Amino acid sequence: MAAYLNRATSMVGGDGSQNRLGLFTNGTRTISTVNDSPLQVFVRAKKKINDIFVEIHDYSKDAILFLQEIEDKSIIQDAEVKEVDSFVGKVKAIRDVLCRDHMKVAFFGRTSNGKSTVINAMLHEKILPSGIGHTTNCFLQVEGSDNNEAYLMTENSSDKHNVQSVGQLAHALCDSRLQECELVHIFWPREKCGLLRDDVVFVDSPGVDVTPNLDEWIDNHCLDADVFVLVANAESTLMVTEKNFFHKVSSKLSKPNIFILNNRWDASASEPEFLDQVRSQHATRCADFLVKELKVCTTKEAEERIFFISAKEALLARLREKDQKPASSGALAEGFQTRYFEFQDFEKKFQECISQSAVRTKFDQHSQKGRLIATDIRTVLESVHDRATTLRNGKLQEKEQLHEALNRTEQQLMIITREMKEKIRFMVDDVEQRVSRALNEEIRRLSNLVDDFNLAFHSDPIVINLYKKELHSHVENGLGSNLKARLSTALALNIESVQLDMTDKLTDLLSEEKIATSGNTIATRRQPFQVSYRLNCENLCADFEEDLQFQFSWGLSAMIQRFQGKNYNRFAIKSYGSNQMVPRPMNSPADSMDLTTVSYNGVSNQIGPLSAEQWTVISKIALATFTSQSTMGGLLLAGFMLKTVGWRIIAVTGVLYGGLYAYERLTWTSKAKEKLFKKQYVQHATRKLRLIVDLTSANCSHQVQQELSTTFAQLCHLVDEDSCDMDAKLHELDKSIQVLEKAAASAKKLKNTANYLNNELDIFNEIFLKSAN
Numbered sequence: 102m103a104a105y106l107n108r109a110t111s112m113v114g115g116d117g118s119q120n121r122l123g124l125f126t127n128g129t130r131t132i133s134t135v136n137d138s139p140l141q142v143f144v145r146a147k148k149k150i151n152d153i154f155v156e157i158h159d160y161s162k163d164a165i166l167f168l169q170e171i172e173d174k175s176i177i178q179d180a181e182v183k184e185v186d187s188f189v190g191k192v193k194a195i196r197d198v199l200c201r202d203h204m205k206v207a208f209f210g211r212t213s214n215g216k217s218t219v220i221n222a223m224l225h226e227k228i229l230p231s232g233i234g235h236t237t238n239c240f241l242q243v244e245g246s247d248n249n250e251a252y253l254m255t256e257n258s259s260d261k262h263n264v265q266s267v268g269q270l271a272h273a274l275c276d277s278r279l280q281e282c283e284l285v286h287i288f289w290p291r292e293k294c295g296l297l298r299d300d301v302v303f304v305d306s307p308g309v310d311v312t313p314n315l316d317e318w319i320d321n322h323c324l325d326a327d328v329f330v331l332v333a334n335a336e337s338t339l340m341v342t343e344k345n346f347f348h349k350v351s352s353k354l355s356k357p358n359i360f361i362l363n364n365r366w367d368a369s370a371s372e373p374e375f376l377d378q379v380r381s382q383h384a385t386r387c388a389d390f391l392v393k394e395l396k397v398c399t400t401k402e403a404e405e406r407i408f409f410i411s412a413k414e415a416l417l418a419r420l421r422e423k424d425q426k427p428a429s430s431g432a433l434a435e436g437f438q439t440r441y442f443e444f445q446d447f448e449k450k451f452q453e454c455i456s457q458s459a460v461r462t463k464f465d466q467h468s469q470k471g472r473l474i475a476t477d478i479r480t481v482l483e484s485v486h487d488r489a490t491t492l493r494n495g496k497l498q499e500k501e502q503l504h505e506a507l508n509r510t511e512q513q514l515m516i517i518t519r520e521m522k523e524k525i526r527f528m529v530d531d532v533e534q535r536v537s538r539a540l541n542e543e544i545r546r547l548s549n550l551v552d553d554f555n556l557a558f559h560s561d562p563i564v565i566n567l568y569k570k571e572l573h574s575h576v577e578n579g580l581g582s583n584l585k586a587r588l589s590t591a592l593a594l595n596i597e598s599v600q601l602d603m604t605d606k607l608t609d610l611l612s613e614e615k616i617a618t619s620g621n622t623i624a625t626r627r628q629p630f631q632v633s634y635r636l637n638c639e640n641l642c643a644d645f646e647e648d649l650q651f652q653f654s655w656g657l658s659a660m661i662q663r664f665q666g667k668n669y670n671r672f673a674i675k676s677y678g679s680n681q682m683v684p685r686p687m688n689s690p691a692d693s694m695d696l697t698t699v700s701y702n703g704v705s706n707q708i709g710p711l712s713a714e715q716w717t718v719i720s721k722i723a724l725a726t727f728t729s730q731s732t733m734g735g736l737l738l739a740g741f742m743l744k745t746v747g748w749r750i751i752a753v754t755g756v757l758y759g760g761l762y763a764y765e766r767l768t769w770t771s772k773a774k775e776k777l778f779k780k781q782y783v784q785h786a787t788r789k790l791r792l793i794v795d796l797t798s799a800n801c802s803h804q805v806q807q808e809l810s811t812t813f814a815q816l817c818h819l820v821d822e823d824s825c826d827m828d829a830k831l832h833e834l835d836k837s838i839q840v841l842e843k844a845a846a847s848a849k850k851l852k853n854t855a856n857y858l859n860n861e862l863d864i865f866n867e868i869f870l871k872s873a874n
């Protein structure tokens with residue numbers, strides 16, 4: 102025992118590492134307290150375990166708060182939250198039990214053996230009533246009161262009965278008709294008794310000889326007792342009733358701590374010659390009872406559990422000491438000092454025993470429960486930590502992949518954009534060339550188209566205007582449909598192939614979700630595109646003026662016109678050549694619509710050849726000049742010819758000339774007029790259409806360019822949207838990674854707290870429990 106005390110003292114003393122338990126602030130005081138009373142071990146153990154449980158309570162509350170506040174619920178399970186939540190209540194219940202934990206000693210024996218007297222002697226005060234006869238008719242539990250008041254409370258009532266003295270107590274107990282099994286709590290000021298101050302609780306019982314309900318007694322009052330004291334009468338021997346009771350106790354409790362007090366040993370003073378003999382006989386019987394019958398201790402241990410005392414003398418001595426009188430004063434039987442020393446020895450052994458037993462039986466359980474709770478919470482937090490870490494790693498990987506995909510998309514988009522620009526440029530050039538070639542071909546075949554026009558012709562100006570209008574639209578439609586027939590299929594195929602190519606390439610950059618959601622947009626892009634060939638002949642040939650005046654083909658003006666025609670053609674070709682570089686249309690479709698008109702007007706203003714009217718005027722002037730100024734010359738020429746070829750030839754030529762004129766005049770019908778009209782129209786339209794070949798082809802290529810650019814832009818927009826989605830996803834991932842990292846860090850911290858608590862419990866076990874075992 103001394104070794105145990107020394108060990109306990111060294112553990113809880115001035116050493117800094119032990120002070121972190123928070124129990125002991127003053128090493129010197131601790132040592133002296135430990136030396137004063139073994140009960141202090143229990144007191145300190147209780148405080149320490151209480152402190153640890155306060156921490157476990159806080160820990161369980163922190164853990165549940167943490168679990169409830171976790172943002173990402175996928176890393177916790179409802180069952181785990183419930184489990185940890187239940188721990189808060191459990192720890193609270195243990196703390197409540199801990200507060201009530203005390204060292205309990207129960208006194209049993211036959212009536213009037215002196216149980217109450219022993220308790221009074223131990224408490225240094227006459228608290229319990231004692232006397233000859235059946236003085237204790239129920240269970241009395243004496244414990245310290247926190248408010249320094251003396252009162253008693255019965256089991257089924259919370260009423261406090263004031264008691265200031267033993268007389269009052271006895272009176273109060275008599276007044277209340279109590280069953281023998283009932284328990285009355287007697288609260289006595291702690292300050293008055295050292296044992297009460299140190300949390301020892303005394304239970305006095307009615308005599309075991311007065312009741313058959315021993316089982317009930319044990320169940321109700323003995324199961325949590327740390328030490329049992331059998332108060333026997335040394336004037337007789339151990340009785341069967343006493344033995345029976347303890348047989349029952351040891352059958353219900355494993356190795357109960359039992360002390361046997363052979364009381365009334367003062368009686369032996371009257372027969373000193375038999376003293377040793379009787380003592381030896383009692384001691385042997387008591388030891389046999391403990392060792393052989395009950396088997397609760399060894400023979401050596403039994404020697405430490407059997408005492409021969411006089412409680413009456415011890416109580417008297419204590420009361421004298423209290424009055425500051427010598428303990429041995431007054432009339433005392435022979436051998437008082439020896440008996441008093443033995444009583445004190447009993448007290449010392451009892452204190453060591455009850456302290457160790459209570460620490461072991463009560464706090465060992467709490468310590469184990471605390472460890473289990475801390476470990477279980479730790480397991481939950483470990484799972485949360487592991488899940489958070491695994492999820493975080495997964496998300497980090499996802500983030501990295503997303504990052505790579507985003508970069509790859511960006512690079513691919515740049516490459517595809519460059520490639521598609523090239524393709525579109527090539528496509529535009531190709532379309533321009535094709536349209537230009539086809540239109541030139543159609544212009545060359547314009548006369549066929551005009552010949553196919555079958556509307557009735559009349560030279561009346563109103564009819565001619567209508568005829569012109571219809572002819573314009575016939576030519577416009579004919580040219581349009583011919584161009585379409587020549588180009589549409591090839592162009593559509595080429596455009597579609599480029600569109601498909603860009604769709605496929607850009608679709609490859611899209612995520613599956615995006616493809617699923619943008620299916621319509623992508624499909625729309627695959628619809629065939631038609632180039633519109635708008636020539637607007639009405640505007641183009643608005644300035645066409647037919648000349649249906651009869652004209653003798655061998656007349657002077659016709660001759661001049663023929664000459665003019667040659668020059669005109671040469672001039673027109675020259676002009677046409679100089680106007681090859683027709684500017685490209687602007688990007689706006691509205692601009693492209695009006696281009697024919699604008700350019701036509703522009704061109705008509707630029708072209709320099711003289712009109713037919715101008716040439717007629719010139720020829721008339723030339724003729725007049727010739728007539729007026731050269732009359733004389735003409736007469737001379739006629740005379741010269743008459744003389745050279747003869748009049749007959751002149752006459753025949755004149756007749757032929759006249760006949761030719763008459764023939765032409767007679768065949769100048771409506772049909773001839775229509776033919777001339779169409780011929781003039783073809784010439785005019787050919788000239789005008791040639792001027793807009795470049796413009797038209799540029800317009801068509803522009804349409805294609807617009808179509809392909811729009812397709813590409815729309816697909817790029819989808820890729821952009823997808824990239825934005827990926828960006829948003831990256832942001833989301835960043836956020837959830839942060840949440841998970843925070844959760845993992847908190848779980849780790851709380852996990853470590855469990856380690857700290859387990860460590861605290863380890864230290865507690867090392868200091869208090871190992872030494873108590």
Ligand code: GDP
Binds near residue numbers: 365
């Ligand atoms: P209980 O019924 O077992 O509680 O016994 P009590 O404590 O009431 O004591 C019964 C009587 O025995 C009282 O009158 C006591 O004074 C007396 N008594 C108790 N202990 C001793 C003792 O050691 N020696 C003597 N001579 N009388 C005692």
